Amino acid sequence: MNKNTTMNRRDFIKVGAATGVLLANPAFSMGRKPPLGRVVIVGGGYAGTTAAKYIRMWSLGAVEVVVVEKSSQFVSCPMSNLVLGGSKTIDDLTFSYDLVQKNHGIKWAQDEVTAINTQAKKVIMKRGELNYDRLIVAPGIDFNYEALPNLMAEDAQQQIPHAWKAGWQTVNLRKQLEQMPDGGVFVMTIPKAPYRCPPGPYERVCQVASYFKAQKPASKVIVLDANAEVISKKGLFLKAWAELYPNIVEYRPNNALVSVDVATKTVVTEADKVKADVLNVIPPQKAGRIAQLANLVEPDYPWCEVDFLTYESKIIPNVHVIGDSVSSGLPKSAHMATSQARVCASAIVELMKGQSPDPAPVFANTCYSFIDDKHAMHVANVYRYDAPKKIMVPAEGGGVSAKASAQEGVYALAWAQNIWADVLT
Amino acid sequence: MQHNTLQKIFIVLLASSVIWPLLAQTAEDVVVSAAQTSNSDLHARVLAASCAACHGTNGNAVTGSNENRNAILAGRDVTEFITKMLGFKDGSREATVMHHHAKGLTEVEIRQLAEYFSKQKPTGALLLKPQTLKAHHE
Numbered sequence: 001m002n003k004n005t006t007m008n009r010r011d012f013i014k015v016g017a018a019t020g021v022l023l024a025n026p027a028f029s030m031g032r033k034p035p036l037g038r039v040v041i042v043g044g045g046y047a048g049t050t051a052a053k054y055i056r057m058w059s060l061g062a063v064e065v066v067v068v069e070k071s072s073q074f075v076s077c078p079m080s081n082l083v084l085g086g087s088k089t090i091d092d093l094t095f096s097y098d099l100v101q102k103n104h105g106i107k108w109a110q111d112e113v114t115a116i117n118t119q120a121k122k123v124i125m126k127r128g129e130l131n132y133d134r135l136i137v138a139p140g141i142d143f144n145y146e147a148l149p150n151l152m153a154e155d156a157q158q159q160i161p162h163a164w165k166a167g168w169q170t171v172n173l174r175k176q177l178e179q180m181p182d183g184g185v186f187v188m189t190i191p192k193a194p195y196r197c198p199p200g201p202y203e204r205v206c207q208v209a210s211y212f213k214a215q216k217p218a219s220k221v222i223v224l225d226a227n228a229e230v231i232s233k234k235g236l237f238l239k240a241w242a243e244l245y246p247n248i249v250e251y252r253p254n255n256a257l258v259s260v261d262v263a264t265k266t267v268v269t270e271a272d273k274v275k276a277d278v279l280n281v282i283p284p285q286k287a288g289r290i291a292q293l294a295n296l297v298e299p300d301y302p303w304c305e306v307d308f309l310t311y312e313s314k315i316i317p318n319v320h321v322i323g324d325s326v327s328s329g330l331p332k333s334a335h336m337a338t339s340q341a342r343v344c345a346s347a348i349v350e351l352m353k354g355q356s357p358d359p360a361p362v363f364a365n366t367c368y369s370f371i372d373d374k375h376a377m378h379v380a381n382v383y384r385y386d387a388p389k390k391i392m393v394p395a396e397g398g399g400v401s402a403k404a405s406a407q408e409g410v411y412a413l414a415w416a417q418n419i420w421a422d423v424l425t
Numbered sequence: 426m427q428h429n430t431l432q433k434i435f436i437v438l439l440a441s442s443v444i445w446p447l448l449a450q451t452a453e454d455v456v457v458s459a460a461q462t463s464n465s466d467l468h469a470r471v472l473a474a475s476c477a478a479c480h481g482t483n484g485n486a487v488t489g490s491n492e493n494r495n496a497i498l499a500g501r502d503v504t505e506f507i508t509k510m511l512g513f514k515d516g517s518r519e520a521t522v523m524h525h526h527a528k529g530l531t532e533v534e535i536r537q538l539a540e541y542f543s544k545q546k547p548t549g550a551l552l553l554k555p556q557t558l559k560a561h562h563e
Contacts, residue, residue, distance in 0.1 A: 054474065071562055094558045099551075167563045339475045346471045358467040362534065363475035364526050380522055382529025397514075397528020407521060414496065415479050417487045420553045422477040 036062045036352040037133035040123050042113050042290050044069030047323030047337035048138030049100060049423050054345035056104040063352055066107040066130055068123060069097070074424060078334045079416050080166035081200065083174055085207030087373035090171050099425045116294040118316045134348055136311075137296060137304075138323045138341070139288025140165070141196045141332070144302065148260060148283060156262045160279045164196060176278045177208060182216040184277035189257045189267060190225040191284040194303070196324050196332045199232035199379070201225075201282055203369040206237070209245035210372040221249045222276075224269050226256035232331070233369060233379055233400050240371040240404060257281065287325035296321055303327035308385060308392050309357050311344035320344050330383060330392060331365065334419060339363035339383075360385045362395070368412035376412035377401035469537040472530075476538075479522075483545040487552050499545035506539035 039055055041048045044067050052065045074095045082088035101108050111125040116135070123130045143162065145152045151160060163173040177186065186208055190201045205223055212219040230237050230251070241249040255269045265279040286292070286302030296304045296313050304321040305314040311326070313319045322344050323337040330336060340363075347357035366380040381398030385391075401408060473484070476498065480486045484498030498506070512518025513527035514535070520527075527535070 058470065073556070073559060073562055075558065075562065090558050092555050094555055094562075095553055096556055099553075165563060167558065169563070171558075335475075335478045338478065342471050342474045346467055350467065356464075358464055358471060360468065362468065362472050362530070364472075364478075364529070365475075366478060366522060366526075378522055378525075380525035382526055384529070395529030398525050401521070405521075410493070411479070411522065414487070414493045417552060418481050418496070418550075419478040421487045421550050422482045424553055425482075425551050 034062055034064045036349075038064040038066065038131070039134045039136060039348060039352075040130050040132035041065065041067045041136040041138060042116075042123065043067075043136075043138035043140065043288070043323070044071070044074065044097060044108075045138060045140050045323060045337070046334040046419075046423055047140075047341045048136065049074070049097070050338040050341035051136050051138065051322060051345045052106045053100055053104050053423070054342050055349055056106060058346060059349045059352070061105060063349060064107065065104075066109060066132075068109045068111055068113055068125060068130070070110065070112045072110055073097070075166045076334075076416070076420065077164075077166045077197065077200075078419070080163070080170050081204045081207045082370060082373070083166075083170050084163070084177065084204060085210045085370070085373055086174075090166070090168075093166060095420060095424050097424065100423070103425060113290055113293070116290070118294060118319055121318065132318075133352065134318050134320065136320045136322060136344065136348075137288075137290050137294060137313075137325070138321070138337075139290035139325055141285045141324045142288050142292070143283040144286045145283060148257070148281070150262055151260055151281060151283065159262055160260065160265065160281055162283055163280060164200075164282050164285075173278070173280055177211060180216070180219070180277050183218040184216070185220045185222060185275070186212075186278045186280070187222045187224065187265075187267060187274050187276035188280040188282065189255075189269070190223065190227065190282055192226040192256065193231050194329075194332060195282070195285045197367075198331050198333075199237070199367065199369045202230055202232065202237040203371075204280075205249055205251075206240055206245070206369070206371045209241070209248045212248050213245060217248075219248065221245070222274055223249065223251045224255040224257065224267065224272065224274065225251065225253045227253060229253050233377060236377050236400060236404060237369075237371075244371065287321075291321060291325045294319065296325075301327070308343075308390065309359065309361065310347040310351065311340060320348065328392060330394075331367065331379075333365060333367050335365045335367060338419065338423065339365060360387065361392075363392075366415065368408065368415055370409065370412065371404045374406050374409045375404040376409040377404040378408060378411070465537060468534075469541045472534060473538055473541045481550045484542040485545070485548050485550040487550045497547060498542040500547040501539075501542050503539045503543045506542060507535055510535045510538070 052067050055065050076093040111127050115124040161169045161173045163169045209221050255271050259268045265276045287304050304325050311320045311322050322340045324332040343361045350357045362384045364382050368376045368378050370376045379400045382395040383392045384395045386393045480498050486496035510527050513520045513523045
């Protein structure tokens, strides 16, 4: 792509500044290398797409950005539990990438990455390859089926959906719930933290229970949690289950999954053996495939260690990791993914300009959960860089709603509309 | 030395009106961003951007059915912003969510955010249209 560039970056800027007019030449925007170089971003989810937009905005277009994403559409995980409850459909959560590409001049390759050569600074895809000055890897999560080998097959995942990446898996689980007769048992297993979206499983319990209460009141929701207790918004969820769904939800902590029999939909845990009519195993998780492929994880720990000022990998220079793949000790949420993406974007723009990034970034996270079709509650925190510890830590004053409310239900939908517009336009 | 020169040249480049059409930026963007070399400006732009999940890009919130007009921060008066946020911070102003954010920010950061959002143009924001999920998606 840059073969016809005859000047190096610095010379090009000098000439551009001296003459001014050279930059009006279409060749600048067509074939030549932009003055600050190229960032390739692998993954077009919340983190990757946000980083692409903000690098373009904050570099005033002086950094070329190419996103590599295999899907042609963006499907939101946030709000996807409402599809299970029945108040949203998957088509309410599915969006095009067209606007964000056009509005910000982001180059886009709908393709699958097969290898990353970090020595040669090159991304190899099924249909081409790309050189980069800096690489951002934003691959989300992958499922860790090591302990659950009989769930690895595609067919097994159709019978026992995870529905933990929004799309046809979500639709599949909703259909199974619709087809289940009244009096049936829905069983959900929750892996040990960390996993994507800490309150997500508990919100899902509310959504399925809400559907049962309205349509199939003799049915049960049995929750087998590998964790010792509800790990997010605990008091609020326990209250919702007790008050709204007292004869439907049965929560069993310290109940880590041991094995699954696909044909009979039976799960064996450390403490129980339960047969389900509809079974939803949320599998244990690890950094996304691309992070594994690029050797951005240590052999004994499945998440990526980064520098929280730049999100540059601690293992490979010039490669940044953002979103759910990062090991931060903080919630793996969509809002966190976008916040990390902007710290990373801001730092990359400054580094490529030869300047220093912000030495003490601060950002916010707000996460809403719905307890039925209308009422929601939040957990919100500001996170601040702790220089001695070199990690992001929660600032004082964060917390959860006093109670779930219809007002917060309105806020939660506004959150979704705003984060979608921010990421995708 | 080389970096300094590069910085200066870059700023000249940004200030040059010739590149505006190519980079599809407004004059305001160029002026605001060309000055963004200080740490406090870098700090403010990332912090302000993290408000976007509820308040939109540069404070231009999607307000849907008018219920959410208060969410628009672009062009907001500096004093009003600071008064409200300090009220959320010390608990004198009632809040649903904002106290959990305001309490985590310093007064300097609240002032930085006020300045940042007051300078943003209220352009409105597009309510994104969803579409049908394609069969080949995961």
